[in-house]
Amino acid sequence: MNKELNYQDIAKKIVAVVGEDNIVSATHCATRLRLQVKNRKAIDDSRVEEVEQVKGVFYNAGQYQIILGTGIVNKVYAEMQSLYSYRENSKDEMIKDDSSKLQRAVRNIADIFVPIIPILGATGLFLGLKGVLFNETVLNTMGLSPETIPAWLTAMVTVLTDTAFGFLTAFICWSAFKKVGGLPIIGFLIGLMLVSPALPNAYAVAEGTADPILAFGFIPLVGYQGSILTALITGIIGATLEKKLRKVMPNSMDLIFTPFVVILASVFIALFILGPLVHGFESQAVKVIEIFLHLPLGIGGLIIGFLYPIAVMTGMHHMFIMIETSLIASTGFNPLITVCAMYGFANAAVCLAIALRTKSASVKTAGISATVTQLLGVSEPALFGVVMRAGMKAIGVMLASSAIGGMVLSFLGIQANSYGLAVLLSPLMYIYSPYQVTTYLLVGIGTVILAFVLTNLIVFKKEKAKPNSKKLSGTNETALNTRVYAPIEGEIVPITEVNDKVFANKMMGEGFAVLPSKKDITAPISGVIEMIAPTKHAIGIRREDGLEVLIHLGIDTVELEGKPFVLHIKQGQKVKQGESIGEMNIDLIKAKGKDPSVMVVITESKETISSLEYNFNYVLPIFEIKKGVEKI
DSSP states (O other): OOOOOOHHHHHHHHHHHHOTTTEEEEEEOSSEEEEEESOGGGOOHHHHHTSTTOOEEEEETTEEEEEOOTTTHHHHHHHHHHHHOOBSOOHHHHHHOOSOHHHHHHHHHHHHHGGGHHHHHHHHHHHHHHHHHTOHHHHHHTTOOGGGSOHHHHHHHHHHHHHHHHTHHHHHHHHHHHHHTSOHHHHHHHHHHTTOTTSOOHHHHHHTSSOOEEETTTEEEOOOTTOHHHHHHHHHHHHHHHHHHHHHSOHHHHHHHHHHHHHHHHHHHIIIIIHHHHHHHHHHHHHHHHHHHTOGGGHHHHHHHHHHHHHHHHTOTTHHHHHHHHHHHHHSOBHHHHHHTHHHHHHHHHHHHHHHHOSOHHHHHHHHHHHHHHHTTOOHHHIIIIIGGGOHHHHHHHHHHHHHHHHHHHHTTOOBSOOSOOGGGGGGGGTTOHHHHHHHHHHHHHHHHHHHHHIIIIISOOOOOOOOOOOOTTSOTTTGGGOOOOSSSEEEEEGGGSSOHHHHTTSSOEEEEEEESSSEEEOSSSEEEEEEOTTSSEEEEEOTTSOEEEEEEEESGGGGTTTTEEEOOOTTOEEOTTOEEEEEOHHHHHHTTOEEEEEEEEOSOHHHHHTTTOOTTOSSOOOOSSTTOOOO
8 A cells, every 4th residue: 555645744844854943934836845944054955855755955036945846845835834834925034035136026926826827727728628629620530510519518618718717817816915915805806806797808809899998088998808917916006005904994994994995996096097008018018929939930939948947047937927827818828838848858858868877876866756757847856956966068958958949849830728737748738739739749759859869978978998907916906996085084983873863874875984083174085076065064075987975074063154164175176085175173063062073975875885895894994094095
């Protein structure tokens, strides 16, 4: 029987590691748990990543973001809120936020649209099924014609496909009120009023089959079906007004008169001021985006396909949600997500190629897992955990493949009728047309092949066979390559004896520990500095053959914010075995009540370790306590 996930347990473990008092506010998007914390440096990322279902972590736009994936993040968040009742957002922390104002604005707008994605995604699928079932060719194969379709079935399908877009302004106003802190039901009513049957339908006015009602002889009054910006701004203004009124309105009048004033003011502003100004701008903006996406030779798709992955890296990709919503509401199609979707295909292919070619067992395991996650629609583990760590060549291949895929799709006129689906599920957004879905699949597969081949050709150089080399007399020729120096002088002890369960239980990997007696820190292997913790207490080195070694300086020394450590190295720097890389103030660590034990961990699988000449039982020690000297 499959073990069911305990979302409450996952929430408890995350809070325990991050710190219950360290979390100021909590929210989530489609894939990530987003926490605003008091002290980012107090969080041990490696421990967070050990929690079940956590696929990766990173800090961006002032938030500590924990990647859990769709369908999981909302359940973990719900359990976290039921247990701890964190605020959904905090004004004070937003002001202190070290992210840019633009990033904060984009994130807040995205938070308004995220709850709407599921209903529009489902509506897109309904539209796709309608396109298939009501297709004349399909009907003919069943001996039917459009005229033979029962009226009740046509009405049923119309209800399923038209309702969400018909009342989209109500959903946006509701979500805006909820985000800003107003009463959502008031926002929902205001949104419904913007598309009231008493107002001429915006689509009918645009087609010339209806005329606007003129107020004061010059202000045109129409319904705002599909007007995303009008609904968004009206919702924000209304919710802000409500919050201010509730502070000054007498308690006896608050229940009735606050909603009365908010609704009256919001609808008046929307119909007589915002609507005429914003709706025209929005219509022109949608036309400009459409023109750009349909530039000759797919140039628009090439540019967006290149820029979208960069937007994901910087956290700016959320702004695309509002644009996509406007496109769907105005035109019924979403060509933007089509070109952006090639990022997912390219990212998965590059990640898979790296996983298959790497000699590092840890990267291989993480890469295969991240590839599967990306195919299911969550890109961050592959992007941040594998592709970006592989260097600029891997990033360049991913960007180029995404751009080329976007260009081809744009040139061929492919466009979705929905959004919210990625990679494996994304073809469902094109089933309304055989040409659309077939072309999209072929280009997607082509993008995967292109990215996979380029990664193998460019990122991984072909290794040339070395000429006959002299073997060391009486020694295995690989012996020198499989030795690891202790990074500091002192007494070597088994890793199982350190006072840290993560290391003692070998959760991070096999290794050993040193009880240091001198301050100098040296490189245990020759390689590249892959990682330096912000608090300088942890250093990761990767050898040329892919072997990875983690040096962890002290236990719980992350809390000392780097004060006991002086490092002479930087990330990306090459070091030689035995070379000085820094100093460690042992007395300061002890004075602060911390354990100065230095852990050296081989972050590899047991199979990889057993194939090397390591001896973790110290029967024949190969780890030398004296820097630069190899014990044989």
